[in-house]
Amino acid sequence: MSLQEENEALKRRIKELEEKNQFLQHAQEQDFAWPFPSEDRLSNAEIRRFGRQLILPDVGMNGQLKLRNTSMLVVGAGGLGSPICLYLGGAGVGRIGIIDHDEVDVSNLHRQVIHDESRVGINKARSAAESIRRINSTCQVIPYDCVLDSSNAMNIIPKYDIVLDATDNVATRYLLNDACVIAGKPLVSGSALRMDGQLTTYNYNGGPCYRCLHPTPPPAETVTNCSDGGVLGVIPGIIGCIQALQAIKISIGLAEPPSLLIFSGAQPTMFRTMKLRPRKKDCVVCGENPSITQLIDYVQFCGRGATDKEAPLQVLGADDRIMVESYQKCISDDRPHLLLDVREQVQYDICSLPNSLHIPLRQLSRRVDEVKQAIEPRQEDVYVICRLGNDSQLAVKILEEHGIRAKDIVGGLHEWSLRIDTDFPIY
Ligand SMILES: Nc1ncnc2c1ncn2[C@@H]1O[C@H](COP(=O)(O)OP(=O)(O)OP(=O)(O)O)[C@@H](O)[C@H]1O
Numbered sequence: 001m002s003l004q005e006e007n008e009a010l011k012r013r014i015k016e017l018e019e020k021n022q023f024l025q026h027a028q029e030q031d032f033a034w035p036f037p038s039e040d041r042l043s044n045a046e047i048r049r050f051g052r053q054l055i056l057p058d059v060g061m062n063g064q065l066k067l068r069n070t071s072m073l074v075v076g077a078g079g080l081g082s083p084i085c086l087y088l089g090g091a092g093v094g095r096i097g098i099i100d101h102d103e104v105d106v107s108n109l110h111r112q113v114i115h116d117e118s119r120v121g122i123n124k125a126r127s128a129a130e131s132i133r134r135i136n137s138t139c140q141v142i143p144y145d146c147v148l149d150s151s152n153a154m155n156i157i158p159k160y161d162i163v164l165d166a167t168d169n170v171a172t173r174y175l176l177n178d179a180c181v182i183a184g185k186p187l188v189s190g191s192a193l194r195m196d197g198q199l200t201t202y203n204y205n206g207g208p209c210y211r212c213l214h215p216t217p218p219p220a221e222t223v224t225n226c227s228d229g230g231v232l233g234v235i236p237g238i239i240g241c242i243q244a245l246q247a248i249k250i251s252i253g254l255a256e257p258p259s260l261l262i263f264s265g266a267q268p269t270m271f272r273t274m275k276l277r278p279r280k281k282d283c284v285v286c287g288e289n290p291s292i293t294q295l296i297d298y299v300q301f302c303g304r305g306a307t308d309k310e311a312p313l314q315v316l317g318a319d320d321r322i323m324v325e326s327y328q329k330c331i332s333d334d335r336p337h338l339l340l341d342v343r344e345q346v347q348y349d350i351c352s353l354p355n356s357l358h359i360p361l362r363q364l365s366r367r368v369d370e371v372k373q374a375i376e377p378r379q380e381d382v383y384v385i386c387r388l389g390n391d392s393q394l395a396v397k398i399l400e401e402h403g404i405r406a407k408d409i410v411g412g413l414h415e416w417s418l419r420i421d422t423d424f425p426i427y
């Protein structure tokens, strides 16, 4: 390509980007009159755009108008929130609020398909809003770049007709439940982990709320999220799509009594539905004499908040732990020692430090003799490592119970990769 051609191509690209920018600014600055002024008819442009779903007897003019006059709040623009936002925006929902405080990370992109590589580092609510506007510039999209918590939930939730829980932590589930009961909003709640997912609508059609079924939160250390347990990208895609469908059905008046949908992606018959237990008359929030009439401190109630899902465990004292730098010195000084790696096989196969003995934490109690055999000849020091430095502490405790003194490596392989060997993979 000649210099002149290159110059012309660059000019075209600049023009393209300027046009895109203008379009986005226009979309952001559009007049947010709500509900839409012309409530009783669709424009020709709308008829053309929504024609394929407009001709469904279940939707029709009436249903499409209802969608246009419905506002929905999507909490979390991650794995579930991505398909929810894309399909609700595409379907013609009039107003969509999106809350997320987090930024797009490259490890999100396998499932959070509303974002792309160019959005890495950008707030997810803003990124999702931009994607919806590109699909349907007439949708009023309101991104909230913040953590939804007790201080702001009652300012936001009452402004919407239907709320969709697309988050990944227990504190936000209880917060959303209570806020939706207090504000009288249906809550379409989804979850996805590994190959499985679940979906329920709470506080809808006389059905139960989340607390009716789960009065107390599970112990914080038993809760697994996608970054610990993994997730196949398409699983939240499926659940999120059904959440969007459910919200559309509620909006246009097609929804049945709420039930629990259980999705097992690894099984040949993937879908099951179960009847929900009825609403509890003595439920503390939706019962006849509720003791919770305003939002509480959910971080305290659940033992963990929305933003500290990867907060490190503190099980051991300082004497039972070493920093990655000290472990590196141990290697460079050639000090005899045993490195025990307690991650699952699937993680060990991805990467490991040389000369480690591998016993997954789950098997450690019954395989403790292997550790003894490995250290006995030279009475070596034992160091335990895992991915983030949580399981390794639990492993040190187990070894202690069997009379083996060991130390855990603080922050695990993640820290090793950040501070010692940047070529070591992070996953
Ligand atoms: N209280 C909250 N307020 C705002 N956003 C929230 C809240 N709780 C969770 N979220 C958001 O919900 C989304 C859930 O997405 P997802 O389950 O796919 O996990 P993730 O946090 O993006 O990814 P990973 O677990 O792999 O780091 C996240 O983007 C998270 O920031």
Ligand SMILES: [Zn+2]
Pocket (backbone or CB within 6 Å): 208, 209, 210, 211, 212, 213, 279, 280, 283, 284, 285, 286, 287
């Ligand atoms: Zn209840």
